[in-house]
Amino acid sequence: MTPLKPSFHGGLWCTEVLELLPDLVAGEVGAEERAAVEAHLRACDACARFGGRYAGLLTALAEAARQEPPAGVLERLRLRLRADLPPTR
Numbered sequence: 001m002t003p004l005k006p007s008f009h010g011g012l013w014c015t016e017v018l019e020l021l022p023d024l025v026a027g028e029v030g031a032e033e034r035a036a037v038e039a040h041l042r043a044c045d046a047c048a049r050f051g052g053r054y055a056g057l058l059t060a061l062a063e064a065a066r067q068e069p070p071a072g073v074l075e076r077l078r079l080r081l082r083a084d085l086p087p088t089r
């Protein structure tokens with residue numbers, strides 16, 4: 001497996017993309033940010049794979065959140081996404 005190296009595409013760093021993913025799935029980001037994330041996903045292999053893996057999970061969470069409050073689930077997931085990436089140096 002290729003090690004994940006944060007890189008810069010579409011005006012966003014990988015870490016920023018992963019931070020935005022939960023909000024994106026929850027529909028809480030504006031059109032501009034969404035376009036930037038999508039541009040990054042097209043250019044960045046690591047995030048495309050990451051995004052694909054988590055998008056399904058996040059979508060399921062967002063669906064569940066519609067029935068009951070997420071109670072910090074998205075926040076915990078956000079922290080996990082960050083932990084999966086090495087810190088930007």
Ligand SMILES: [Zn+2]
Pocket residue numbers: 007013014017040044045046047048
């Ligand atoms: Zn990336």
